[in-house]
Amino acid sequence: MTKKNRKHSAGIVLRDILLALLLVAVVAASAILVYRRFFESGPATPDEKRNIAMNHYDADSFYEENGMLRYAKSAHLTGVDVSEHQEKIDWAAVRAAGVDFAILRIGYRGYGASGTLVKDPMFEEHFTNARNAGLKVGVYFFTQAVTEDEAREEAQGCNWALNGRKLDYPIYYDTEASTSPNGTGRADGLGKEDRTKCAIAFCEEVKSLGYKPGVYASTTWFRKRVDLDALRKYTIWNAHYGVSSSPIDCDMWQGTEKARINGYSGELDANISYMG
Numbered sequence: 001m002t003k004k005n006r007k008h009s010a011g012i013v014l015r016d017i018l019l020a021l022l023l024v025a026v027v028a029a030s031a032i033l034v035y036r037r038f039f040e041s042g043p044a045t046p047d048e049k050r051n052i053a054m055n056h057y058d059a060d061s062f063y064e065e066n067g068m069l070r071y072a073k074s075a076h077l078t079g080v081d082v083s084e085h086q087e088k089i090d091w092a093a094v095r096a097a098g099v100d101f102a103i104l105r106i107g108y109r110g111y112g113a114s115g116t117l118v119k120d121p122m123f124e125e126h127f128t129n130a131r132n133a134g135l136k137v138g139v140y141f142f143t144q145a146v147t148e149d150e151a152r153e154e155a156q157g158c159n160w161a162l163n164g165r166k167l168d169y170p171i172y173y174d175t176e177a178s179t180s181p182n183g184t185g186r187a188d189g190l191g192k193e194d195r196t197k198c199a200i201a202f203c204e205e206v207k208s209l210g211y212k213p214g215v216y217a218s219t220t221w222f223r224k225r226v227d228l229d230a231l232r233k234y235t236i237w238n239a240h241y242g243v244s245s246s247p248i249d250c251d252m253w254q255g256t257e258k259a260r261i262n263g264y265s266g267e268l269d270a271n272i273s274y275m276g
Contacts, residue, residue, distance in 0.1 A: 077101055077273045080261065081140065081254070084122040086268065091133035093263030101136035101169060101273065102126070103237075106161050108142035109154060111178045111185040115144055117157045127165075138169025140216055141202075144178065144187040146194070148201035155205035162211075169273075170214035170235045173202045176221060196227040203234045216254075219247050235275070251275050 078098065082089065083105035091102075104126045110116045120126075123139075130137055141158050145151040151173075158171050175195060178185025190198070203213035214235030215226070222228045222238060228248070238250035246253040252273045259270035 079271045080268045090263040091129040095133040097262040102130040103138045106139040109144035136168035140172035140174045142174045151198040151202040152205040159209045170212040172214040172216045174216045
């Protein structure tokens, strides 16, 4: 190989290496953007902290007893939330372990374009057995509504499934990311304003039907995906794990998804209610 050809070959290799490094950088940057768009739950910005009331509870006064969250400084109740994914629950044993209430998934809307409403297959069994065991009961609906009319339809679906039965706790509008790949659920791309409008439409419809409405979301979603101030007139149920207390002021806090409680062989979401 001539000297000239060796230089030309080396130039090609160097060019290919630089192109490969550039491609890696682009892919890495894209991955970071996707992660931040759908999964980031970092600390609140100064503006977010100013605009969202922090909770007024003493973090050092929370403790665990029999797998449940407790608060030493005021009256409270402890509970679990379940869906079709939790079967074979011995509700009498759960009640005996000190659980006061259960929030049951009543239904959900499908992720696809059709957005079919589905009643949770385990709802009737959970409702009957939890009530018979002496637990207070509320329900939640996993939303994928993209319009206010769809949100009202979801509230009507809850009313249909309840068929006149009374509740001790609210009907919660569960707003969170779907598990569809790359955030492709029908409501995943909804903007903050429209998502808030849907939540309000659901809650107002629930009120018109004679039930108490509430909104469930993670701390990140309450800070970045909905207007929490506009939802304060409803019961706020906040999910945040791995902290000593809920970072925002709320009526109920879901503090763990890994509670071990007598009456169920697996892990459960555990909650503490300040509403009584």
